[in-house]
Amino acid sequence: MPEYTIIYFNVRGRCEAARILLADQGLEWKEEIVTFDTWLQGDLKAKAVFGQLPGFKDGDLTLYQSNAILRHLARKHGKFFVVQFFFLFPTSSLWLFFLFFYFFVVVRTPGFNLIIFVFLGLYGKExxxxxxxxxxxxxxxxxxxxxxxxxxxxxxxxxxxxxxxxxxxxxxxxxxxxxxxxxxxxxxxxxxxxxx
The missing domain is CATH 1.20.1050.10 (Glutathione S-transferase Yfyf (Class Pi); Chain A, domain 2)
Known part of the structure; x- marks a missing residue:
């Protein structure tokens, strides 16, 4: 079952870039097609942040605004590379958490090493x-x-x-x-x- 749901009219419009990105990354999604009659009834419009579509569901998270959806997918589906460094002191008693350039995360591991996850891809490297x-x-x-x-x-x-x-x-x-x-x-x- 796809983890994503696009909520939009039966047109390409403001949601097509997200569809293209999902397809490019080999990801599956389902579509909840909104008819104009349903939209004009106002219930969905009242629930939508800013009263606009497209909507996008990722588990418990529901986003509106097409560019916010694109940025969310870009951050989530960039490529991760793991680089391992060895230190002369045990890290088991040392917590090292910090955010560097938004997408370089350093985390503590038991023993004598530190792993750096480097985010690359859909939203730039720096x-x-x-x-x-x-x-x-x-x-x-x-x-x-x-x-x-x-x-x-x-x-x-x-x-x-x-x-x-x-x-x-x-x-x-x-x-x-x-x-x-x-x-x-x-x-x-x-x-x-x-x-x-």
Whole structure:
């Protein structure tokens, strides 16, 4: 049985990036399809934080806001590597817990060793990468909003301006990409991240 549940309308929309991330990581999920009639009744809307979908269930945790869902999955399903160091003193009487760069955790083990779990993957390797990932993801969100305004408000009148301005909007991403490995790879870092 899948550990995740997506609660959303029968459309791609704001939840499609989470679906793509789940599929990319080989994870299973189930869908609770919300009809517009059910949504308009208001009960589900009243339960949803901010009164919006998508919703996402991970065990007892229920999240709303598509970017919060993406970041949750990125943190949860990054790759862990274990590095072991040996010390000259026993650690059995010493507790060493600290958080380093958000995802480097040092823990005490019995005996003479210390294990470091290093989080790598879907949300960057260090705080600067994570901040740049957030910035790029928010830039993608701005593009998505412009696209939705075009589609749902004034498609016929606005499509020429949208197409004309799209090149300038994408230049921001191209410029940022050119600063990372001369534009050969990813917007941030050297691995895929949740926004891609």
């Amino acid at each position: 705080p600067n990468d994570q901040s740049c990932i957030d910035m790029m993801n928010d830039g993608v969100e701005d593009l998505r909003i412009k696209y939705l305004q075009l589609i749902y408000k004034n498609y016929e009148e606005g499509k020429d301006d949208y197409i004309k301005n799209l090149s300038a909007d994408l230049k921001h991403f191209e410029s940022f990409l050119s600063q990372n490995n001369n534009g050969k790879g990813f917007l941030v870092g050297n691995e895929v991240w949740f926004g891609q």
